[in-house]
Amino acid sequence: MPTLTFDRHTLESGAVLRDVPVTYRTWGQLNAAGTNALVVCHALTGTCDVADWWGPLLGPGRALDTDRYFVVCANALGSPYGTASPLTPNPATGRPYGPDFPAVTIRDTVRLHHRLVRRLGVRHVAAVVGGSMGGMQALEWAFTGSFVQALVPIAVGGRHTAWQIGWSAAQRAAIAADPAYNDGQYTDEQPPAAGLAVARQMAMVSYRSQPSFDARFGRSLQHPGGDGAAGAAAPYAVESYLQYQGDKLADRFDANCYMALTRQMDTHDVARGRGAYDEVLASIAQPALVVGIPSDVLYPLREQEELARHMPRATLETLHTPHGHDGFLIALDALNDLLRPWLQTHVPAAA
Known part of the structure; x- marks a missing residue:
């Protein structure tokens, strides 16, 4: 480009x-x-x-x-x-x-x-x-x-608004809580991928609606053999979706950039x-x-x-x-x- x-x-x-x-x-x-x-x-x-x-x-x-x-x-x-x-x-x-x-x-x-x-x-x-x-x-x-x-x-x-700033702040907190973040002094070899993935999962919930999630996932399990009980190995389909979205962003995005961009939005x-x-x-x-x-x-x-x-x-x-x-x-x-x-x-x- x-x-x-x-x-x-x-x-x-x-x-x-x-x-x-x-x-x-x-x-x-x-x-x-x-x-x-x-x-x-x-x-x-x-x-x-x-x-x-x-x-x-x-x-x-x-x-x-x-x-x-x-x-x-x-x-x-x-x-x-x-x-x-x-x-x-x-x-x-x-x-x-x-x-x-x-x-x-x-x-x-x-x-x-x-x-x-x-x-x-x-x-x-x-x-x-x-x-x-x-x-x-x-x-x-x-x-x-x-x-x-x-x-x-x-x-x-x-x-x-405070509502939107709150969502941004919670996502930044998820990134900062990843030990690999190290106050932003991380390396390419060990980025805070887990924290960034969680931030993205949180964001995805705010980007959609309850009817959208219910229609797409309901209470379906990712692995139908499970029973959805606490501690069951099979996560709900919505959990798998959020994990996928989080990992996908972490693979292509930078945590410090995510921090900077969400702070920029908060200035609006x-x-x-x-x-x-x-x-x-x-x-x-x-x-x-x-x-x-x-x-x-x-x-x-x-x-x-x-x-x-x-x-x-x-x-x-x-x-x-x-x-x-x-x-x-x-x-x-x-x-x-x-x-x-x-x-x-x-x-x-x-x-």
Whole structure:
């Protein structure tokens, strides 16, 4: 994947990152005016490869129409997939930052991505689209003023609540409790895989819903010969599923990156330093399609209703799926059908 490197990037905290790589992907062509860019923002453990997780939305005639738009997605700060993160060599030492990677915010990521798209020749962004952590970024893009024409925040609120911070904190505690974590000073040969796997298991419960789990697993045993009694060797099917998901993430992700990204999500608050929350939302001038999922227990629908109530040009749509927060990564055809007509109406075609 292509990477651009900036000499320096000053964070909200005042810390300065140097030799800052940003990994990204693009689809379609930028028009001569530089005004048909559509920025897509990935979720917590996602990558800039939109085709990998939103494939049915990407391509000619789809919501992310590559005949109309120059689609851009970049990895967030803290991500283990190429953008500056705990895995990146610290120019001062030549060794990876590890736990010494500076604290970053959603605003830090958006400002870096803003610089990236400008470097790519973009003069105005037609729309910014993202779900979950990507939705946080989409909302922050609103404060780049007239640079962005439209917003599509999905399955997110205007600020991280105590409920969401609590889930993040519990997952970080699971990682920190793994003896291999060693305050973040672990090696590639002995990473805190068990702690990261447990953190992912916890997250997966919050990403789904009770009806989704009940319909898929019920009280089924992974090995039908067992009886489900306490101490039985055969785990329930849902246990096996969570173990699989935990191990799968631990194989591809870095624990310090997970720590950095969840802390970054906890900084999300569009009103921080800007004024009263309701008034800040009311100041967002761009047309916005706010998408909520009624079965979402992590970012409940009332948070999207709140956004739509206060943002003066917002339209609320609901994505009906039993799968909870992860519905925006599962019910892709339905999501495409929500986004495509709205974008066609509110976001000009390429000139």
